[in-house]
Amino acid sequence: MTKEPTVSPTPGPGDDAQPAVVLTGVRKHYGATRAVDGVSFTIARGEFFGLLGPNGAGKTTLIEIMEGLREADAGTVAVLGTSPWPRDRALLPRLGVQTQSSAFFVRLTAREHLATVAALYRAEPAAVDRTLALVGLAEQAGTRVEDLSGGQRQRLAIASALVHDPELLFLDEPTAALDPQARRALWRVLRDLKGAGRTIVYTTHHLDEAEALCDRVAIMAEGRVSALDSPNRLIAGATSATRLLVPAERLTLAQASDLPGVSRASLEGDVVVLETEDPGPLLAAVERTAGLHGVQTRTATLEDVYLTITEARSTSERSTTS
Amino acid sequence: MSAYAALRGAGYRAYTRDRTTLFFTFAFPLLFLVVFGLIFSGQDVEESGRPYISYIAPGVLSWGVANAAVFGVAFTLMQWRRDDILRLIRMTPTPLSAVLGSRFVLALGIGLVQAALFVAVALLPAFGLALSGRWPLAVPLLVLGITAFLALGAIVGSFTSTPEAVAAVANCLMVPMAFLSGSFYPLDAMPEWMRTLSWILPLRHLNDGVSGALTGSGDLGDLGVAAGGLAVFAVVFGVVAVRCFRWSDRV
Numbered sequence: 001m002t003k004e005p006t007v008s009p010t011p012g013p014g015d016d017a018q019p020a021v022v023l024t025g026v027r028k029h030y031g032a033t034r035a036v037d038g039v040s041f042t043i044a045r046g047e048f049f050g051l052l053g054p055n056g057a058g059k060t061t062l063i064e065i066m067e068g069l070r071e072a073d074a075g076t077v078a079v080l081g082t083s084p085w086p087r088d089r090a091l092l093p094r095l096g097v098q099t100q101s102s103a104f105f106v107r108l109t110a111r112e113h114l115a116t117v118a119a120l121y122r123a124e125p126a127a128v129d130r131t132l133a134l135v136g137l138a139e140q141a142g143t144r145v146e147d148l149s150g151g152q153r154q155r156l157a158i159a160s161a162l163v164h165d166p167e168l169l170f171l172d173e174p175t176a177a178l179d180p181q182a183r184r185a186l187w188r189v190l191r192d193l194k195g196a197g198r199t200i201v202y203t204t205h206h207l208d209e210a211e212a213l214c215d216r217v218a219i220m221a222e223g224r225v226s227a228l229d230s231p232n233r234l235i236a237g238a239t240s241a242t243r244l245l246v247p248a249e250r251l252t253l254a255q256a257s258d259l260p261g262v263s264r265a266s267l268e269g270d271v272v273v274l275e276t277e278d279p280g281p282l283l284a285a286v287e288r289t290a291g292l293h294g295v296q297t298r299t300a301t302l303e304d305v306y307l308t309i310t311e312a313r314s315t316s317e318r319s320t321t322s
Numbered sequence: 323m324s325a326y327a328a329l330r331g332a333g334y335r336a337y338t339r340d341r342t343t344l345f346f347t348f349a350f351p352l353l354f355l356v357v358f359g360l361i362f363s364g365q366d367v368e369e370s371g372r373p374y375i376s377y378i379a380p381g382v383l384s385w386g387v388a389n390a391a392v393f394g395v396a397f398t399l400m401q402w403r404r405d406d407i408l409r410l411i412r413m414t415p416t417p418l419s420a421v422l423g424s425r426f427v428l429a430l431g432i433g434l435v436q437a438a439l440f441v442a443v444a445l446l447p448a449f450g451l452a453l454s455g456r457w458p459l460a461v462p463l464l465v466l467g468i469t470a471f472l473a474l475g476a477i478v479g480s481f482t483s484t485p486e487a488v489a490a491v492a493n494c495l496m497v498p499m500a501f502l503s504g505s506f507y508p509l510d511a512m513p514e515w516m517r518t519l520s521w522i523l524p525l526r527h528l529n530d531g532v533s534g535a536l537t538g539s540g541d542l543g544d545l546g547v548a549a550g551g552l553a554v555f556a557v558v559f560g561v562v563a564v565r566c567f568r569w570s571d572r573v
Contacts, residue, residue, distance in 0.1 A: 067413065069570070089415040097413045103406035105332040107339040112332070119328030120414035160410065 018081050020045050020168050020199040021066055026075035028061050035061040036072070037223035043201065048194050050210040050231075051203045053220030054310055059203050060172070062220070066201065067097055067170055080168060093121055096166030098174055101153040103160075104145035110156050111141040114163055121164035131163045136185055150177040158186070168199045175206060187213060207303035211235075217302070219309050226309045231302045238305040242279040243298040245271045250290035259285045271296075325416040329424035333398070337428065347394075347432065351386025351440055355379065358506065359449045369510040372539070379444040379451045380533035381505035384467065386440065387433040388525055389496050391468045392475035394432065395425050396488045399479030403571055412569040422564075426472055433468040434461070441536070454538030459545060463531035466552035470524050473559030480566040499525045524559075527551035 021043040028036040036058045043049045051059050064070040065077060068084030068091070077083060082091050104113050115128045132138050135155040140148060148156060154177045161169055171190075175183045190213060194200060204210055210217050211231045219227040219234075227234055241263070246256070251272050256265035261282045264275040276282045279297065286295060323331075338344060355378070362374035402408045411421060437460070444451035475492070482488045500506055502516065503525035509517050520526040531548030534540045 069409070069412070087412070089417070092413060092415045095413065097410075099410045099413075100406040103410045105336065105407060106401070107336045108332060112335065115323075116328045116332045117410065117414070119323040120325045120411060120416045122325070122415070125323070 018045065019043060019078075020047065020080060021049075021201070022076070022078040023062075023066070024076045026062070026065060026072045026077060028058075028065060028070065028073050034223045036065065038075070039220075039223075039225055040075075041218060041225060041228055043199060045199055046194065046197050048190070048200045048213055048215045049202065050214035050217035051201060051220065052205075052207070052210055052217050052306060057220040057310075058223040059220055063170055063172060063201065063203065067095065068092075093164055094167045096161035096164065096169040098161040098169075098171045099157045101150070101157050101177070104153070104156065107144065107146070109142050109144055110137055110148065110152075113145050113156065114159055117160045118163045123164035127163050127165065131159045134162065134189055135159045136182065151179060151182050154178060155182070155186075162193075166198070168201070169193065170201050172203050173205065174202075175204065175209060183209075207301065207306055211302040219306055221310050227305070234305045235300050235302060238308060239300045240277055241275050241300065242277075244274040244276065244279065244282060244286060245296040245298065246274065246286060246290055247294045248272050250294075251286070255289060259289065261285075324420070325414070326420040326423050329411075329416075329420060330427055333424055333428045337432075347390050348436055348439055350389070351382050351436065352443055354382045354386070354506070355440065355444060355449065358382065359444075367508045367510055370508075372537075373450070374508070375444070375449055375451050376537040376539070377504070377508040377510075377533070378506070379440075379449065380536050381500075381503075381508075381529050383437060383440045383444075383536075384525060384528040384532045385496070385500045385503075385505035387436055387464060388467060388471040388528060389492075390432055390436060391429045391471040392478065392492050392496060393488070394429055395472050395475035396479035396482065396492055397485065398425060399476060400482050400485070400488050403479075403568065404483060406570070408569045418564070418567065422476065422567075425476075426469070429468050429472045430465060433464055437464055451536070453536060456538065456542075457536050460532050460535035463528065463535055463545070463549055463552065466549055466556060467524070467528035467531070470528075470552050470556040470559055473556060473563040474524070476563035477559060477566055480563070480568055483571055496525075499523050502526075503529050505529055521551075524552060524555040527555070 019042045024040050026036055026039045027034070039062060051063065053059050061070065065072050066079055066084065068079070068087060071085045077085070080091060080094055082088060084091060105116055108116065111128060111132060114132060115125065118125065118128050129138070129141065132141050135158055137152060137155050137159065140152055145153070145156065154174065158171065158174050161171065175186055178186060190200060202210070202214060214231060216228065216230050217234065218225045229237070248267060248270050253265055253267055253272060256262060256272050256274055259274065259282060261276045261278045262274050263277060266273050274282065283292070286292065358378045359375065362378060365374050366372060367374060367377060441451070443449070445453065474495070478488060478491050478495070482491055503520050503523045504512070505525060509520060527548045530540070531545055531552065534545045534548065
């Protein structure tokens, strides 16, 4: 049987209704530091789940607990129906973990490295070249790992997570070192994997990426989950304000303040920014006053929601500790 | 391909593609053979009446093989842990026995090639080593010795996290041990208390065994004692090495 990693259905025993990950009250403390402080959520099979948050929010610790690299101090962790801790050699081949971009067997070529990883997972040898092609490294197959560029190393690390066709993938900032073309190419690979029924747990600092790819995102701050929902619902729930950007040479601040429905007007560089709760009448008024040519409309993005949540969290933290 | 075969293959390629380390692994003991061979050329040890070369050749050979076993595995484990390669292996269903087993086979291969090359050079007229008829017994003794020193190196590799630390710790263990075990200087010419102390050092047993097999010093019982001593060190170091083993510095 030949298997295509992008189209084969999710293998595995059990019913599809069984969630991929179930966390209940998970805690992990390092001395006085509460790295993970009571996290509970469920990731469904086939879900593309984003884990967002500033550095030090506890994302890495939480991911490592799910991967079975760390033991939770308290709470329960079920990954594909079983506990990942202690090391469970039956569970491991069903998980794919993106490695650090330094974690390559020295002095091997890209293909030799990936073939070694495939053998460690007992994956079929044909998967090696297929996976290299999938991440766009077919031409670099014979290049020593030490001679790969940053982006190529990152793609090889991602290939190490995919080569054995796992059911559940953990990807940690997979696009961090990629140029825009490679980033978009990886998005396509990830969407194909999701289309084939894979579950993906994803961390990133690119909020546009989370918005474009993830079914749901959890925003972490100070070891806790501050928000958890689909990107669209998070954005809709956070703010209803719309911003209109009008070229400054066609509208003065004084004129702007007199327009209907403007809650705030400010000059930012060469544009006047109008904030409103009701963009319809305001747009009509702007058309009459300044014309619509060059006018841009901005609604809230996931980044706005993220910044609001993480800043509110750190502000409240400061006020309680001071 | 099994996990063990994959790791052995990756290790073999990494090793043979690092020409500098490869060259010096084999050249280092030979260098000592040349230096000591020139210093003690044609001389006999007063206490026993045997030529120096029959002490120095097996001694330097044992030390060279032991040194390569300790340094090789210690560097590899430290570097694999630092670069998260052990973490990668940890996330695959690979058993720890495949990781350590692959290093063991590589160390055996290196040690036996080192020994063959070294003996071939020592047999040259310039050095004048005369082989005893029971020289094949050196092979099982070298295997036991490499096992013990590989386990010692694995312990060093688990407690160090930089190449500098590996070099410092391994040198601190191996250089004094070489002198105290008679690798560079005949034990027969050392004070009584030093000879007694040397029994607690694994290299003493490897020296005795390899010397007995190659030059015919002592009887078969002495070889048995050497083999038994090395086996005890291999078991003790092996147990400690498995207990100390860490997949990651961060967990």
